[in-house]
Amino acid sequence: MSSKVAVVTGANKGIGFAIVRGLCKRFEGVVYLTARDEERGKNAVADLKKEGLNPKFHQLDVTDKKSLEVFRDYIKTNYGGIDILVNNAAIAFKSNATEPVAVQAEQTLFVNYFTLVSTCDVLFPILKNGARVINLSSSAGHLSNIPSAALRDRLKDENLTVEELSSLMQQFVDAAKQGTHAADWGNSSYVVSKVGVTALSNVQQRLLNDKDIKVNSVHPGYVATDMSSHKGPMSIDEGAIATVYLALDAPDSVKGKFVWYNKEIVDWAGEKPKSFY
Template sequence: MASKVAVVTGANKGIGFAIVRGLCKRFDGVVYLTSRNIERGKNAVADLEKEGLKPNYHQLDITDKDSLEVFRDYIKNKYGGIDVLVNNAAIAFKHNATEPAAVQAKETLFVNYFSLVSTCDILFPILKNGARVINLSSSCGQLGLIPSKELKERLKDEKLTVPELSDLMQQYVDATQQGTQAAAWGNSSYVVSKVGVSALTNIQQRMLESRDIKVNSVHPGYVDTDMTSHKGPLTIDQGAEAPLYLALDAPDSVRGKFVWHTTKIVDWDSEKPL
C-alpha cells in the first residue's frame, strides 16, 4: 500500500508551519512541508525535527506553474497522489503599505486567488478519491463585506463556474486600475481575494463531489503571525486547530463549507458578517 500524503503550501512559518506540526503528530502518512524559498523551508523542517517530528520537504512556489508541475510529477510518481491538500500560501499588504491600490490589487489577487486556481488545476488531478482539501480563507472572506448586491448575487450563484469567477476577480483588478472599484467591491484587495477563495471553494466542491472529495474553506482566526504584524491574540497552533479539524476530524458530511476558527460552520454569504 502506498503511503498517505498530506501537503501544506507556504508552510515554512506561521499557520502553515503549525499545520505541518499538527499533521506530523496525528496524520497516518507522510507530511510535506513546502515553501517557495528552499533555505527557509529546510530550516523549518529542521526546527520540527528538533521536536522529534519527521516532515518531508519539497520546494513549491504556487505562483510558478513549472514549480507546481515538478511537484505534481514527483508526488504522483512516488506516492500516486495526495490525500490531504492544505492551500495555505497567501500574502497581505500592511495597512501602512505605500504601494498604489492598483499594484496591491494585482499582486494580492495574483497570489491569493489566481495562483490558488493554478495550484488546484495542476494538483487536483492527482487528488485521491476521498481526499480532503482545505482552502485557507479569512474572516475577510465573508460575502457580506462586498458592497454591491449584484456582485454578491453573482458570487453566490450555484451555477457560477471557475472561469466566470476568475473573470469577476479580473474585473476587480481592472477596476482598481481605473480607480472605480470602491462602490462595488470596497477598498480591500485582501477582502476581495479571500471572498474569491470562499466562492471558489463552493465551486470546487460541486466539481469534485463525484470523487467523494471534501473541499472546505476556513477562517483560522486572528493569529500572531507576520501577516498580522504579530497583532493577533491567537498562537499559530491555535490558528492551526480548525484547518487540522477539517483535515483529520470533520465528518465526511462537512463539504463545501466555510468554517470558523472555533470549528463551527458559518454562512459565508450572510448579509451580516461575523
C-alpha cells in the first residue's frame, strides 16, 4: 500500500507510450501503462522492458464504465489510490475522413470529452493527497479557436460547472447534427473536444482547490503519431516532456493551468502563442 502509483490511459503507442517511458525513468513508484487492447498493451510493456524499464500493464477501456470500475477497485485494493493520473486516451478523424460531420462530432466528443468526464468521475475519488492530474489537450484546445464571443465567455466563466460545460458540449453535437454548428463553434469536432478538455481541467481544479490536488491541461506539441498521420516535427519523447514535467517537476503553484509543449504556461483565454507546435 506504500507504493506511489502513476497511471497513463491510452498508452500502448504514441505520446502515451512515451509518457510511460519518461515516468518509468524517473518516478519513484509504480507506473501503469493502460490500454483498451490487452495484447497491444502487453506488447508495449514488453518493448519498454527491453529498454530496462519496468512498467506494469492493466487493461482499461475508458469508454466502458465497468472497465473503469474494475481498474479503480484494483488500484485501490493494491495501492490505496493514484498519485499521478495522465488522461491521454483520445481520437481524431483524419482531414479526409468520409464520415458525416454529425458522426464525427458525436464520436469525437464522446471519446475526447464525455469519456474524460466519466473517467474522472470514477478515478478522482481514489486520488491520493498531493496527487497530480494531467489532461492531454492540444493547441486546438485554445479558447481562441471558438468563433463565438458569447460561447468563449461562457466557457471561461469562473462559475462554470461540469454539468453546464457538458451541456455546452452536447449543444455542439446537436448543432452538428442539424448542420448549424459552424458559425458559433467552427468546423472542427476535434477543436471543440479539446477546448472542452481544457475548460474541464479548469473547472476540476476549482472544485479541488480545498484539497492538495493539482489539475492541469497540456498541449504536447505537434508530434509524429498515428493521430497526426506522422506529420508532426516532434518525436513522441519530445511530446511527453511537458506532461512529465507537470507530473514530477512543476511547482505546486502550477494548477488549473494550460501548459504548452515547452513547459510555458499559456493564457487559455488570451492570445494564442504563435508557435504552432
